[in-house]
Amino acid sequence: MKKLLTLAGAGLMAAAIPAFAQNAALVPYVYEKAVHGGDIAWMSISTVLVLLMIIPGLALFYGGLVRTKNMLSMLTQVFAISAVVCIIWVTYGYSLAFSYGGSMDTYVGGFSKAFLSGVDATTLVPTFTNGVWLPEYTFIAFQMTFAMITPALIVGAFAERMKFSSLLVFTILWVTFIYFPMAHMVWWWGGPDFLAEQQTLKLIAEAAGDTAGAAAAAANLAANGLLWNWGALDFAGGTVVHINAGVAGLVGCIMLGKRVGYGKDSMAPHSLTMTMIGGALLWVGWFGFNAGSNLESNAITSLAIVNTFVATAGGGVAWMFAEWLLKGKPSLLGLVSGVVTGLVAVTPAAGFAGPMGALVLGLVAGVACFFFVAYVKNMFKLDDSLDVFGIHGLAGIIGAIATGILVNPALGGAGIPDYTSVPGTLQVGAYDMMFMLTAQTKAVLFTIAFSGIGSFILFKLVDMVMGLRVKEDIEREGLDLAEHGERAYNN
Amino acid sequence: MIIAAIKPYKLDEVREALTAVGVRGMMVTEIKGFGAQSGHTEIYRGAEYAVNFVPKMRLEMVVADGLADQVVDTIAKTASTGKIGDGKIFVLDVAGALRVRTGETGDDAL
Numbered sequence: 001m002k003k004l005l006t007l008a009g010a011g012l013m014a015a016a017i018p019a020f021a022q023n024a025a026l027v028p029y030v031y032e033k034a035v036h037g038g039d040i041a042w043m044s045i046s047t048v049l050v051l052l053m054i055i056p057g058l059a060l061f062y063g064g065l066v067r068t069k070n071m072l073s074m075l076t077q078v079f080a081i082s083a084v085v086c087i088i089w090v091t092y093g094y095s096l097a098f099s100y101g102g103s104m105d106t107y108v109g110g111f112s113k114a115f116l117s118g119v120d121a122t123t124l125v126p127t128f129t130n131g132v133w134l135p136e137y138t139f140i141a142f143q144m145t146f147a148m149i150t151p152a153l154i155v156g157a158f159a160e161r162m163k164f165s166s167l168l169v170f171t172i173l174w175v176t177f178i179y180f181p182m183a184h185m186v187w188w189w190g191g192p193d194f195l196a197e198q199q200t201l202k203l204i205a206e207a208a209g210d211t212a213g214a215a216a217a218a219a220n221l222a223a224n225g226l227l228w229n230w231g232a233l234d235f236a237g238g239t240v241v242h243i244n245a246g247v248a249g250l251v252g253c254i255m256l257g258k259r260v261g262y263g264k265d266s267m268a269p270h271s272l273t274m275t276m277i278g279g280a281l282l283w284v285g286w287f288g289f290n291a292g293s294n295l296e297s298n299a300i301t302s303l304a305i306v307n308t309f310v311a312t313a314g315g316g317v318a319w320m321f322a323e324w325l326l327k328g329k330p331s332l333l334g335l336v337s338g339v340v341t342g343l344v345a346v347t348p349a350a351g352f353a354g355p356m357g358a359l360v361l362g363l364v365a366g367v368a369c370f371f372f373v374a375y376v377k378n379m380f381k382l383d384d385s386l387d388v389f390g391i392h393g394l395a396g397i398i399g400a401i402a403t404g405i406l407v408n409p410a411l412g413g414a415g416i417p418d419y420t421s422v423p424g425t426l427q428v429g430a431y432d433m434m435f436m437l438t439a440q441t442k443a444v445l446f447t448i449a450f451s452g453i454g455s456f457i458l459f460k461l462v463d464m465v466m467g468l469r470v471k472e473d474i475e476r477e478g479l480d481l482a483e484h485g486e487r488a489y490n491n
Numbered sequence: 492m493i494i495a496a497i498k499p500y501k502l503d504e505v506r507e508a509l510t511a512v513g514v515r516g517m518m519v520t521e522i523k524g525f526g527a528q529s530g531h532t533e534i535y536r537g538a539e540y541a542v543n544f545v546p547k548m549r550l551e552m553v554v555a556d557g558l559a560d561q562v563v564d565t566i567a568k569t570a571s572t573g574k575i576g577d578g579k580i581f582v583l584d585v586a587g588a589l590r591v592r593t594g595e596t597g598d599d600a601l
Contacts, residue, residue, distance in 0.1 A: 266540040267540070331534065331535075334536065373536050374537025378537060378538070
């Protein structure tokens with residue numbers, strides 16, 4: 001807060017003495033890279049918190065929701081995806097997501113950092129504050145967990161029927177062609193110091209009449225991912241992680257088809273106790289996910305933590321009361337589902353919305369997702385078995401669009417970060433609702449189309465080569481015995 | 492032999508009452524079934540499942556002829572709540588009995 005006041009003071013001064021400010025800006029921007037131990041500590045904790053979300057959090061959340069005979073298949077799928085993507089990340093994933101992509105840079109990174117080449121204990125990446133940097137290893141590990149959880153989220157949509165071998169192949173293709181480009185398009189940018197430097201160079205070049213220099217600097221300023229350049233805000237992965245996974249899940253459950261016995265046999269969750277443990281671990285781990293996405297340990301980290309509390313509570317309470325009112329009883333599964341809904345919805349807004357905005361967001365998302373899951377899904381006879389679209393996809397969409405509204409300082413939001421109007425100090429940019437809503441909606445529609453079409457092609461490809469679905473008698477027997485040769489519970 | 496299907500939570504109460512009237516052994520199995528009580532509905536995120544078989548406890552005991560009526564009465568009295576789903580009791584004749592440890596037969600084996 002103190003820092004923000006100082007920043008505001010500097011901005012005020014610059015506004016009050018424009019001539020002075022302009023002259024000052026004409027000196028090339030020089031900066032030092034400071035690395036803070038506190039940031040590294042917080043980011044390291046956040047990284048393992050996100051791992052806790054995946055295993056055992058997500059694995060148990062999903063595992064409890066399937067029938068006894070498929071418990072281990074769920075746990076194995078989530079666990080194996082984590083390990084496989086972890087390896088892909090350090091071989092070429094990080095490079096595709098977070099390196100310069102040459103002529104394709106708007107869409108995807110290149111291979112210059114494959115096998116983490118060029119990365120060592122001295123290389124740094126920018127944060128969101130001028131002059132504050134983070135060891136590249138810290139950033140690699142943190143972002144790795146995001147790449148690990150996203151494909152693991154998808155498996156809930158076609159639970160209890162997907163062939164394990166095909167799932168692994170699909171996962172490798174999906175992160176390569178969908179996740180890494182998405183992460184690059186949303187989160188690839190030069191950082192505050194690079195922007196300040198290039199903006200200053202541009203002003204100097206313009207003042208000197210050097211059009212070529214100004215154009216080069218302008219090109220550098222625009223050398224960000226596609227969605228970043230649209231002005232779309234996504235604090236912790238509403239588009240990259242949740243809409244992306246939710247849409248891929250929707251496509252997957254349609255392409256694999258319904259489970260044998262859907263609508264006829266009882267497919268009741270085998271252990272809501274496990275689901276509750278998993279759901280609670282998701283909430284705990286999500287603090288690393290959302291507040292860690294700030295990349296620093298400062299006041300915005302705390303804002304993200306508060307938001308991750310209140311939106312989540314809002315989602316849980318809203319779902320519980322909606323269900324109580326319309327279905328007669330407040331169920332544990334409803335409460336936990338609502339909690340996850342709130343978590344997803346606040347993800348893109350975590351460091352942008354104010355706490356009251358986040359609370360409203362959670363409440364709205366809880367009610368909306370309850371309606372979708374309890375009514376709309378059944379109307380369409382969709383066997384999105386564990387509601388990957390109904391929860392992650394839909395709450396992701398609501399959250400992403402709401403972020404464009406709730407970021408407004410007039411609604412208690414943190415405001416749009418502006419790194420260029422006073423190079424070197426972070427300003428709160430002017431808020432324009434139409435612009436923000438357009439940018440957010442464009443980002444959402446793009447993500448739906450990119451993930452939807454891309455996932456369709458990849459599912460189709462894997463289906464043609466090796467088949468997506470297990471044989472019917474295997475499905476009846478359960479995937480645990482047939483695919484993994486063990487059962488979850490031996491008396 | 493007396494076979495009874497009762498509400499699970501009534502088991503301890505029935506066992507105590509039966510030991511009090513002199514029953515010295517019984518077999519207990521967890522079962523599912525339906526009778527007049529035809530089950531209930533469970534809702535998971537809007538997916539409704541009709542649960543047609545409700546859990547019950549099945550008691551089996553073999554007693555001397557003279558004790559049979561009293562045992563049936565005792566079970567009926569203690570297992571009753573007056574609501575649907577209290578259970579049923581059946582009485583069968585048994586051809587013989589043998590205690591494995593001693594080789595005793597007939598009423599002595601009970």
